[in-house]
Amino acid sequence: MASEQVGSALGAGETDAQESGGKSVRYDCGWLGCDAMPMVVRRQLQAVEVGDVVEFLVYEPSSKEDTPSFCRMLGHRVISIDEQADGAHVIRVERAR
Amino acid sequence: MIDEPKEGSVSDRLIFVCSHGRDDPERAIVTFAAASTAAIAGLPTTVLCTIEGVWLGTPGGTDGFEKEGLPSLPELFGNVVENGGEVWLCGVCTRPRDITEDQLVKGAKIVGAAKVVEEVANGAKMLTYA
Numbered sequence: 125m126a127s128e129q130v131g132s133a134l135g136a137g138e139t140d141a142q143e144s145g146g147k148s149v150r151y152d153c154g155w156l157g158c159d160a161m162p163m164v165v166r167r168q169l170q171a172v173e174v175g176d177v178v179e180f181l182v183y184e185p186s187s188k189e190d191t192p193s194f195c196r197m198l199g200h201r202v203i204s205i206d207e208q209a210d211g212a213h214v215i216r217v218e219r220a221r
Numbered sequence: 222m223i224d225e226p227k228e229g230s231v232s233d234r235l236i237f238v239c240s241h242g243r244d245d246p247e248r249a250i251v252t253f254a255a256a257s258t259a260a261i262a263g264l265p266t267t268v269l270c271t272i273e274g275v276w277l278g279t280p281g282g283t284d285g286f287e288k289e290g291l292p293s294l295p296e297l298f299g300n301v302v303e304n305g306g307e308v309w310l311c312g313v314c315t316r317p318r319d320i321t322e323d324q325l326v327k328g329a330k331i332v333g334a335a336k337v338v339e340e341v342a343n344g345a346k347m348l349t350y351a
Contacts, residue, residue: 158312158333185322186312186333194335197342211322 150179158186162194169200169219177203180215188213232343234265237350242273246286246294249274251350253297256306266306269337269347275310278329279320302328309336 151168153161161184168178182188192202195217203216237256241248253268260266276282277298286294301308308329310320315331322331341347 158335185331190333190335193339197339
């Protein structure tokens with residue numbers, strides 16, 4: 125599956141999602157907290173096709189815990205959670221429905 | 222490696238809500254007394270600290286919570302963590318208090334609403350000692 129990394133720590137709320145071959149998209153959540161995160165995550169997953177993957181780059185501590193939980197509640201599949209050297213987490217989620 | 226709950230999994234976790242700290246030490250102590258009991262009993266235990274309670278998960282956050290006739294909060298906190306319990310700090314509450322990940326004591330972590338909602342949706346029980 126093709127995957128392209130775009131950008132890094134964006135300001136909270138900035139969008140930098142780009143598709144790479146229609147298979148994988150990276151979205152930089154920056155420092156979005158749990159107040160704003162749910163709507164952003166849902167919107168990103170609705171923007172791809174079932175079976176595609178969105179990689180959420182997350183810096184905010186609560187969102188590192190929340191993003192996988194929220195994606196599971198939406199019925200999507202959390203594929204992996206990896207911590208980067210800078211402390212950010214990359215959470216890969218497959219749109220499942 | 223994902224060690225998070227699977228979709229549709231059932232949670233038997235007990236979540237004790239603690240919204241007080243130095244503003245009302247007794248309310249914090251009784252909450253941790255209950256959570257300590259649960260953790261020692263081997264039950265999956267979480268103390269969810271909100272508002273002033275989030276300071277309890279920082280170094281020195283339980284210092285001075287000794288009061289005659291009441292259990293020791295540092296000891297209760299230790300009981301929770303040493304028996305596999307977790308202390309979750311509300312992210313909405315840590316942010317305005319400038320509490321960051323690198324300031325937390327062992328067993329504490331910052332979480333947001335979705336983490337709590339998922340646990341409750343999967344069956345976790347929340348207890349509040351108001």
